[in-house]
Amino acid sequence: QKEVEQNSGPLSVPxxxxxxxxxxxxxRGSQSFFWYRQYSGKSPELIMSIYSNGDKEDxxxxxxxNKASQYVSLLIRDSQPSDSATYLCAVITHAGGxxxxxxxxxxxxxxxxxx
Amino acid sequence: KAGVTQTPRYLxxxxxxxxxxxxxxxxxxxxxxxxxxxxxxxxxxLFEYFSETQRNKGNFxxxxxxxxxxxxxxxxxxxxxxxxxxxxxxxxxKDRHSPLHFGNGTRLTVT
Numbered sequence: 001q002k003e004v005e006q007n008s009g010p011l012s013v014p015x016x017x018x019x020x021x022x023x024x025x026x027x028r029g030s031q032s033f034f035w036y037r038q039y040s041g042k043s044p045e046l047i048m049s050i051y052s053n054g055d056k057e058d059x060x061x062x063x064x065x066n067k068a069s070q071y072v073s074l075l076i077r078d079s080q081p082s083d084s085a086t087y088l089c090a091v092i093t094h095a096g097g098x099x100x101x102x103x104x105x106x107x108x109x110x111x112x113x114x115x
Numbered sequence: 116k117a118g119v120t121q122t123p124r125y126l127x128x129x130x131x132x133x134x135x136x137x138x139x140x141x142x143x144x145x146x147x148x149x150x151x152x153x154x155x156x157x158x159x160x161l162f163e164y165f166s167e168t169q170r171n172k173g174n175f176x177x178x179x180x181x182x183x184x185x186x187x188x189x190x191x192x193x194x195x196x197x198x199x200x201x202x203x204x205x206x207x208x209k210d211r212h213s214p215l216h217f218g219n220g221t222r223l224t225v226t
């Protein structure tokens with residue numbers, strides 16, 4: 001089983017719709033969860049971080065975390081063509097002492113928002 | 116604040132050569148991590164440095180090595196390059212309370 005798994009894509013949604021991206025992780029001790037967006041040829045850009053169970057909203061983005069189910073999701077409301085990118089779920093594992101931990105990434109979900 | 120700076124942006128090397136990549140973290144960030152990104156394997160963790168010491172290491176062969184200097188700048192070295200080492204190499208920095216911030220990456224092509 002992979003440490004971090006994302007729902008297989010690609011995902012295509014019409015402009016204005018809600019895009020839903022899902023991620024599961026295997027390490028129950030994980031404490032920090034992130035969603036990164038990566039445009040083609042660019043480096044990953046942090047869009048959301050979440051550390052406790054529940055929802056966290058930031059503009060059109062909502063991250064949801066359920067530690068009991070080891071599940072993280074990202075909802076993008078009112079999707080725009082500019083949201084078309086690869087979305088990467090990432091989890092910090094093995095943090096402690098003077099290590100800030102390693103970030104383990106899912107394989108990414110390609111999102112296309114069509115006009 | 117300036118972001119994470121990686122140099123060079125692009126590199127072309129031939130099999131068997133070695134390469135050194137450089138990373139300057141965000142000012143004040145003491146943790147520097149390196150990642151390899153390929154279409155087939157995605158983003159994979161190479162290693163993390165903190166206070167000039169390697170704190171975490173991924174599952175890469177010993178040809179991949181790194182170091183960190185007292186000013187937190189880091190270098191990554193790959194020796195005896197193979198075709199499969201062609202990838203985007205990303206450096207990221209963080210402090211205890213911040214998420215990971217990535218540089219623009221170095222795209223390495225091995226021919």
